[in-house]
Amino acid sequence: xxxxxxxxxxxxxxxAGCGAIGTRLNDSRFHDVLNSAEALNHALLGTRGLAKEYAxxxxxxxxxxxxxxxxxxxxxxxxxxxxxxxxxxxxxxAVERPQRLAxxxxxxxxxxxxxxxxxxVEGWSAIGKFRGVQLRDVLDLAQPRTQARYVxxxxxxxxxxxxxxxxxxxxxxxxxxQALLVLDLNDRPIDADHGAPLRLxxxxxxxxxxxxxxxxxxxxxxxxxxxxxxxGYWEDQGYEWYAGI
Amino acid sequence: xxxxxxxxxxxxxxxxxxxxxxxxxxxxxxxxxQIFNAAxxxxxxxxxxxxxxxxxxxxxxxxxxxxxxxxxxxxxxGFLGYTDDGMGGKTDxxxxxxxxxxxxxxxxxxxxxxxxxxxxxxxxxxxxxxVGILRGDLRELILKRADIPKLxxxxxxxxxxxxxxxxxxxxxxxxKLAYTxxxxxxxxxxxxxxxxxxxSFDAQFHPITVVFGGRQFARLWHFVLMLLLIxxxxxxxxxxxxxxxxxxxxSMITGWYxxxxxxxxxx
Numbered sequence: 001x002x003x004x005x006x007x008x009x010x011x012x013x014x015x016a017g018c019g020a021i022g023t024r025l026n027d028s029r030f031h032d033v034l035n036s037a038e039a040l041n042h043a044l045l046g047t048r049g050l051a052k053e054y055a056x057x058x059x060x061x062x063x064x065x066x067x068x069x070x071x072x073x074x075x076x077x078x079x080x081x082x083x084x085x086x087x088x089x090x091x092x093x094a095v096e097r098p099q100r101l102a103x104x105x106x107x108x109x110x111x112x113x114x115x116x117x118x119x120x121v122e123g124w125s126a127i128g129k130f131r132g133v134q135l136r137d138v139l140d141l142a143q144p145r146t147q148a149r150y151v152x153x154x155x156x157x158x159x160x161x162x163x164x165x166x167x168x169x170x171x172x173x174x175x176x177x178q179a180l181l182v183l184d185l186n187d188r189p190i191d192a193d194h195g196a197p198l199r200l201x202x203x204x205x206x207x208x209x210x211x212x213x214x215x216x217x218x219x220x221x222x223x224x225x226x227x228x229x230x231x232g233y234w235e236d237q238g239y240e241w242y243a244g245i
Numbered sequence: 246x247x248x249x250x251x252x253x254x255x256x257x258x259x260x261x262x263x264x265x266x267x268x269x270x271x272x273x274x275x276x277x278x279q280i281f282n283a284a285x286x287x288x289x290x291x292x293x294x295x296x297x298x299x300x301x302x303x304x305x306x307x308x309x310x311x312x313x314x315x316x317x318x319x320x321x322x323g324f325l326g327y328t329d330d331g332m333g334g335k336t337d338x339x340x341x342x343x344x345x346x347x348x349x350x351x352x353x354x355x356x357x358x359x360x361x362x363x364x365x366x367x368x369x370x371x372x373x374x375x376v377g378i379l380r381g382d383l384r385e386l387i388l389k390r391a392d393i394p395k396l397x398x399x400x401x402x403x404x405x406x407x408x409x410x411x412x413x414x415x416x417x418x419x420x421k422l423a424y425t426x427x428x429x430x431x432x433x434x435x436x437x438x439x440x441x442x443x444x445s446f447d448a449q450f451h452p453i454t455v456v457f458g459g460r461q462f463a464r465l466w467h468f469v470l471m472l473l474l475i476x477x478x479x480x481x482x483x484x485x486x487x488x489x490x491x492x493x494x495x496s497m498i499t500g501w502y503x504x505x506x507x508x509x510x511x512x
Binding site: 031033034035036037038040041045046047048049050051052058060064117119120121122123124125126127203204205206234237238239240244245 | 280281283284291292293351352353354356357358360361363364440442443444445446447448449450451460461464
């Protein structure tokens with residue numbers, strides 16, 4: 001597996017200045033050893049159980065905004081100004097029936113509401129009321145082929161360096177009953193800052209899995225050739241692909 | 246003066262796990278502070294809630310470091326809040342670079358270190374307890390009912406208010422109290438409060454998170470437990486360095502320990 005820059009190159013250079021130990025601690029073999037814990041955590045905790053569902057009185061009505069800035073490009077502005085009527089969710093890749101779903105089509109599917117806690121990798125938590133389509137219902141429409149293993153979420157937001165946000169789940173995680181493609185947050189259509197018109201919500205994993213501004217769902221056998229090959233924007237920056245802990 | 250006898254005090258398993266504990270302890274504290282820096286506040290609640298904030302380490306626009314504990318504000322510029330950025334400068338950051346791994350702000354790396362050394366700590370702990378049970382020497386470390394009346398006399402001896410320690414075996418009653426508390430109370434709580442921060446653990450064992458008062462409260466307990474373990478570690482260092490540091494270090498490396506005047510002989 002291709003190993004990623006753990007550290008921005010400038011920081012590496014600064015640390016390398018500290019001598020041999022610094023260099024040794026930044027080399028990829030040492031990081032492979034550290035990273036071995038991820039497989040243990042995945043094996044220990046996996047994707048089991050249902051996230052606790054809260055009461056209306058627990059909701060953070062002013063749900064915290066985090067992550068990249070709301071997309072500012074003209075394509076997104078056009079979508080937003082048209083109240084997202086021109087939006088279509090693309091579902092393609094290793095599927096029998098590629099889909100192109102308008103918001104109205106998604107809204108006509110059975111919707112699930114759950115009030116769950118969003119746990120950020122940074123350490124904070126917020127509780128929101130999420131209503132949307134179960135991800136597994138959308139996958140069932142597209143019918144993943146037998147070689148399909150992962151679901152990639154391609155998003156409309158970009159990092160300050162211009163890299164697109166993306167995330168991935170394996171099919172087991174994607175079929176989790178609480179994994180939603182969210183249309184409404186806290187009883188209102190999700191707004192631009194929270195990922196309009198459609199965001200992913202995976203309450204059993206850390207917040208960076210719950211990608212905002214989802215444009216396309218690509219079903220694949222492997223994510224090794226997608227961007228830097230670690231299955232997500234933050235994973236490409238060194239964060240764990242298994243975000244259950 | 247006749248030399249006192251040398252005894253084989255620490256098994257190879259004890260010595261290896263002792264140094265594994267030491268290494269993992271330092272790595273866990275410093276990577277834990279790195280992780281804390283990403284959200285430098287602790288709330289006594291389930292979700293984040295400033296109304297229940299117990300601790301926050303912040304900075305003002307004019308680069309003053311402000312640490313707030315139970316609503317009391319302290320200026321901590323240079324140490325906490327506005328401090329060493331780990332790259333030779335200063336920045337808005339809770340704990341300084343010389344206390345964190347990596348020294349500069351890098352949450353992803355901090356998490357990798359923390360979750361790896363958590364496993365080292367857990368595996369070493371299990372090994373220590375299992376070998377201790379099999380060899381039978383864990384019994385000598387555990388506080389028993391008969392040790393309780395000896396706790397006060399032992400404390401008086403340490404305070405030099407009593408000439409001789411109460412009779413005891415390999416470990417004195419206060420050592421037994423400390424090690425029993427660390428091994429069987431603080432360490433399991435440390436693991437559970439850490440796991441309670443995991444959304445996947447919470448989905449499977451939510452009642453455990455509830456016992457700690459929720460996810461953010463578990464984060465607060467995890468921090469408090471760290472402070473208690475640092476307290477144990479500092480006490481341990483003080484006692485080791487003031488009661489024959491060479492003898493202690495040698496026994497934790499080679500296993501052999503020269504008995505002192507007040508050491509029990511029930512090896």
